[in-house]
Amino acid sequence: xxxxxxxxxxxxxxxxxxxxxxxxxxxxxxxxxxxxxxxxxxxxxxxxxxxxxxxxxxxxxxxxxxxxxxxxxxxxxxxxxxxxxxxxxxxxxxxxxxxxxxxxxxxxxxxxxxx
Amino acid sequence: xxxxxxxxxxxxxxxxxxxxxxxxxxxxxxxxxxxxxxxxxxxxxxxxxxxxxxxxxxxxxxxxxxxxxxxxxxxxxxxxxxxxxxxxxxxxxxxxxxxxxxxxxxxxxxxxxx
Numbered sequence: 001x002x003x004x005x006x007x008x009x010x011x012x013x014x015x016x017x018x019x020x021x022x023x024x025x026x027x028x029x030x031x032x033x034x035x036x037x038x039x040x041x042x043x044x045x046x047x048x049x050x051x052x053x054x055x056x057x058x059x060x061x062x063x064x065x066x067x068x069x070x071x072x073x074x075x076x077x078x079x080x081x082x083x084x085x086x087x088x089x090x091x092x093x094x095x096x097x098x099x100x101x102x103x104x105x106x107x108x109x110x111x112x113x114x115x
Numbered sequence: 116x117x118x119x120x121x122x123x124x125x126x127x128x129x130x131x132x133x134x135x136x137x138x139x140x141x142x143x144x145x146x147x148x149x150x151x152x153x154x155x156x157x158x159x160x161x162x163x164x165x166x167x168x169x170x171x172x173x174x175x176x177x178x179x180x181x182x183x184x185x186x187x188x189x190x191x192x193x194x195x196x197x198x199x200x201x202x203x204x205x206x207x208x209x210x211x212x213x214x215x216x217x218x219x220x221x222x223x224x225x226x227x228x229x
Binding site for chain 1: 173215
């Protein structure tokens with residue numbers, strides 16, 4: 001059973017508009033969440049993270065929102081640029097209590113930003 | 116760049132042959148991971164290591180083994196390669212803070228099993 005779900009396999013957005021990528025999780029013990037970006041023929045790169053003690057974290061054009069009651073997080077990209085076209089993975093962990101347990105990844109959402 | 120290299124970067128092999136992929140890191144990280152990425156499946160964890168000689172299975176470990184005899188190297192072996200193991204393989208290390216774990220990935224190895 002998937003503990004981290006990205007229900008939209010793909011998303012197309014016009015350049016300059018907002019991109020919103022969504023992620024749902026089922027395990028209420030998760031308390032640290034991350035977004036990764038992946039270009040073809042490259043490894044995933046860490047983009048932004050958020051701890052469960054916050055509901056928003058911002059880094060330039062990228063903002064992650066966390067709604068703990070809904071077990072939902074989203075990544076907002078404003079404004080979207082053609083270089084943002086990539087696959088985005090959401091990931092979750094048990095934070096401080098993770099021990100040796102690795103991150104849990106969603107299956108990814110392919111974002112296409114159209115010029 | 117987390118100082119991770121993977122070798123080889125590309126490999127073509129035949130069904131039934133053993134294959135070993137190498138992950139090398141230069142920053143003395145304790146945790147290392149092997150993933151495979153396939154269309155429709157995202158990143159799936161094969162094996163991971165939490166120290167020298169300490170390893171554990173991930174969700175898709177069948178047909179794979181790992182070894183970690185020194186901190187900097189984590190080897191993934193396909194004991195007898197099958198066509199279903201054609202994939203892109205990523206190694207990762209992780210850093211852990213008081214908030215949680217962040218993983219950093221290598222550039223990947225593209226493996227084709229004929």
